[in-house]
Amino acid sequence: MTDPWTQAMQTMTAAMRRPVTGAATRPYDPLALFESMARFGASFDPAQVFALQVDAAREWSAFWANVWTPVADKPKDRRFAAPAWQEDAWFRAIRDGYLLASAQMRRLVAQGDGDAKTQAMANFLLDGWLNAVAPTNFAMTNPAVIEKTIATGGANLMQGFANLMEDVTSGKGIVTRRTDPDAFVKGETIAATPGQVVWQNDLCQLIQYTPTTPDVAAEPLLYVPPLVNRFYMIDLQPKSSLVKWLVDQGRTVFVVSWVNPTEAHRDKGVEDYVLDGIVAAIGVVRQRTGATPDLFAFCLGGTLVAIALAYLAAKGRSGEVNSATLIGSMVDFADMRDWSAFVHEAHLTALEGHLERQGFIDSVELQQLFAAMRANDLIWSSVVNHYLLDQAAPPSDLLYWFEDGARIPAKFLTSYNRRLLYENALARPAGFEVGGVAIDLAAVATPVLSIALKDDHVSAWSAVYDGSKLLRADFILGGSGHNAGVINPPAANRHGYWTGSERPATAADWLESATRHEGSWWPHWIGWLEAHGTGKQVPARVITDGIEPAPGSYAKTA
Numbered sequence: 001m002t003d004p005w006t007q008a009m010q011t012m013t014a015a016m017r018r019p020v021t022g023a024a025t026r027p028y029d030p031l032a033l034f035e036s037m038a039r040f041g042a043s044f045d046p047a048q049v050f051a052l053q054v055d056a057a058r059e060w061s062a063f064w065a066n067v068w069t070p071v072a073d074k075p076k077d078r079r080f081a082a083p084a085w086q087e088d089a090w091f092r093a094i095r096d097g098y099l100l101a102s103a104q105m106r107r108l109v110a111q112g113d114g115d116a117k118t119q120a121m122a123n124f125l126l127d128g129w130l131n132a133v134a135p136t137n138f139a140m141t142n143p144a145v146i147e148k149t150i151a152t153g154g155a156n157l158m159q160g161f162a163n164l165m166e167d168v169t170s171g172k173g174i175v176t177r178r179t180d181p182d183a184f185v186k187g188e189t190i191a192a193t194p195g196q197v198v199w200q201n202d203l204c205q206l207i208q209y210t211p212t213t214p215d216v217a218a219e220p221l222l223y224v225p226p227l228v229n230r231f232y233m234i235d236l237q238p239k240s241s242l243v244k245w246l247v248d249q250g251r252t253v254f255v256v257s258w259v260n261p262t263e264a265h266r267d268k269g270v271e272d273y274v275l276d277g278i279v280a281a282i283g284v285v286r287q288r289t290g291a292t293p294d295l296f297a298f299c300l301g302g303t304l305v306a307i308a309l310a311y312l313a314a315k316g317r318s319g320e321v322n323s324a325t326l327i328g329s330m331v332d333f334a335d336m337r338d339w340s341a342f343v344h345e346a347h348l349t350a351l352e353g354h355l356e357r358q359g360f361i362d363s364v365e366l367q368q369l370f371a372a373m374r375a376n377d378l379i380w381s382s383v384v385n386h387y388l389l390d391q392a393a394p395p396s397d398l399l400y401w402f403e404d405g406a407r408i409p410a411k412f413l414t415s416y417n418r419r420l421l422y423e424n425a426l427a428r429p430a431g432f433e434v435g436g437v438a439i440d441l442a443a444v445a446t447p448v449l450s451i452a453l454k455d456d457h458v459s460a461w462s463a464v465y466d467g468s469k470l471l472r473a474d475f476i477l478g479g480s481g482h483n484a485g486v487i488n489p490p491a492a493n494r495h496g497y498w499t500g501s502e503r504p505a506t507a508a509d510w511l512e513s514a515t516r517h518e519g520s521w522w523p524h525w526i527g528w529l530e531a532h533g534t535g536k537q538v539p540a541r542v543i544t545d546g547i548e549p550a551p552g553s554y555a556k557t558a
Contacts, residue, residue: 036114036121036344043113052111056104063100067093075099079136079376084143091143094135102130121341124373131375137383145388152390160387167386179403183395186404187551190397191232193244196546197257197553199284203268203277205257205552206284207231209243211540213250218536219322219529220252222285222293224278226300227408228366229401230555231257233298233483236397240487242522249526252541254285254293256301257554260406266359269411270307270420271434278308282320289541294529295324298486299459302329303420306471307432309446310439323447323532325525328459328482331441332427332467333420337460338373343421351417355410363405370402374457398483427470441470447532448473451521453485454498462507469503474528477514478521490520497521 067089074086077099084091109122135141139149139157148156184190195209223243225231234242234255246253256277261268278295285293297305305324312318330336336343355361371378385391425431430438450468452461454477461477468475478485479495488495500514517524 033121033125035346036118037125040112040114040118040122044111045113048111049108052104052108059100059104063097067096071096079134079380082144088143091141094141098133098135105130117340117344120336120338121344124338124341127338128372128375131380134376134380137380137388139388142384142388145384148389156390157388159390163390164387179396179399180393181400181403184397184400186232186556187549190237190400191230191235191551191555192238193235193241193247193550195253195255195550196543197548197550198288198543198546199281200547200552200554201276201280202265203259203272204281205259205547205554206281207255207257207550207552208288208541208543208546209247209253209255209550210543211252212247214540215537216250216252216540217529217533218291218538219533220254220285220289220291220293220541221246221529222281222295223253223255224281224295224297224301224305225256225258226298227258227273227412228300228363228405230404230406230551231255232551232555233398233401233486235551236401236487239491240397240489242487242489245489245522250537252289254281256281257552258406259554260363260557261360261409262407263359266355266410268409269415270304273412274304274308274311274434278304279311282308286320291538292320292322294322294533296327297325297329298327299329299482300416302326303331303426305329306331306426306441306444306448307434307439309444309448309471310441311434311437313443313445314437314440318445321446323449323529325449325451325528326468326471326473327451327486328453328456328464329450330459330463330467331470332463333424334427335460335463335466336421337463339458342369343417345422348417348422352414355414358410360407360409361413363407366408367403367405370458398487402483427467444471449525449528450475451478451525452476453478453480453482455479455481456485458482465507465510475500475503475510476521476524477511488520488522490522493519495520497524499524 070086070089070092074080075095080086080095085095086092105126106123109119109126112119112122114122139145145156186192193209195207197205198208199206223231223234225233235244238244243253243255258273258277259265282293282295295305303326305326306329309318309321309324312320333343351361382393386393419425419432423431426439426441429440429442432439448468448471450464450471450473452459452464452468452475454461456464459482465475465477477498478488479497480488485495496516496518497520498511498514498516500510502510502513504510504513
């Protein structure tokens with residue numbers, strides 16, 4: 001058996017033989033970051049800065065006066081969960097000093113007088129720096145790492161460095177091993193609900209799932225996922241699969257599975273995905289079932305569904321969709337929080353040049369962006385576990401799905417970024433066109449339910465609430481975050497959700513008067529579908545003409 005030191009040396013040697021490649025272009029403009037920070041730095045009022053300095057001096061005096069005094073309440077920060085951060089005076093002082101300095105720096109940045117995008121960029125850069133310099137990320141200031149290093153004689157750090165070399169030379173940049181890549185097999189242990197691909201074109205496959213009940217609701221369900229990830233977030237392991245749960249509830253479920261684009265798809269834009277993807281899939285579902293479908297969609301998929309609904313309304317075809325449920329989806333992009341830092345003229349220009357070169361944005365680049373926005377969860381926790389503690393990446397179905405990303409075509413991303421994000425075209429009547437048809441969300445007569453997630457870091461729930469008013473949608477608020485809040489099976493009895501019949505002007509006012517419920521929002525959603533359906537049952541729709549088994553080849557193509 002090879003000892004840890006020899007194994008680490010072998011891993012490092014193999015890793016360092018692999019060439020490290022650099023991209024010819026970047027999907028962002030680094031100069032814009034420095035220019036924004038220079039303008040932001042010049043915007044401070046000296047009197048305000050002086051007042052903050054006085055407050056900081058007072059806070060540090062109190063800190064040092066009480067540094068050895070234990071405090072009863074420990075901060076709610078998962079990075080400092082180890083007992084030593086609370087029980088050991090030395091580590092407690094390091095923790096509290098870091099948290100105090102972080103709070104002071106955030107107060108300083110909040111005093112800057114910049115526009116929303118500049119403020120967002122300043123917050124993003126500050127948070128990135130503060131997350132990077134956290135004491136938990138360094139061997140000498142992390143008690144768990146110190147303990148492991150003593151126990152292994154330093155072998156954990158040696159092997160951790162080998163792990164770092166292997167990841168750096170993989171070409172994927174930011175920490176890549178957040179989960180075990182071999183823990184699941186698509187179609188067997190994940191994305192394994194039985195079904196068949198029943199239709200396809202060059203943009204998507206349409207999957208129909210095998211019924212498990214003798215009768216089903218008359219209205220079929222059609223799911224539209226975002227482009228950035230594969231569809232099967234709603235079909236993870238059987239215990240957490242929304243698809244399986246819906247089928248077991250007596251629903252006929254169809255799912256759009258987008259192709260993973262290549263350079264050949266560079267000219268596929270928003271219009272193509274709406275018309276040749278969503279609208280075409282609606283037609284196939286109607287033809288196969290003889291019924292009008294209920295659509296449901298997640299994130300960007302919901303934005304595209306809203307466009308499709310407005311297109312059908314303008315064409316006098318609203319009756320082709322019975323209802324639509326948009327989960328964590330934005331249609332009004334006036335408030336993008338920290339994401340607005342990237343919706344910047346210079347960044348968009350740089351991205352367009354990058355897209356022109358390769359024809360698409362790569363899934364790794366998209367994962368790096370999402371990871372940077374949630375650095376503590378998706379970068380630094382892996383740095384500690386993988387590089388300092390030498391812990392094997394744990395199996396996680398959600399992280400497996402997250403890392404199984406997909407590319408986005410150049411034309412789609414260019415028009416989406418410019419027209420929908422930067423110009424917020426959907427918030428204006430006739431501000432956007434599809435197939436020569438003006439898109440006006442106010443013209444949508446289809447019943448719509450908007451579901452936001454309270455801790456959503458991608459689509460802030462208050463922004464989803466604001467957008468829901470453009471569609472005159474019903475609204476509920478689920479607990480947890482952008483992904484985990486969707487995967488909330490009733491058996492887990494987690495997260496909770498809020499409902500309210502009033503629609504006040506602000507999201508904060510809505511939440512103040514809303515009613516909180518325990519458990520999952522899934523059953524509540526089924527109740528909403530039933531309230532907007534015919535209530536009829538039909539014999540289960542057996543599949544006799546499948547092209548290939550679910551999850552289909554599009555979901556498996558790298």
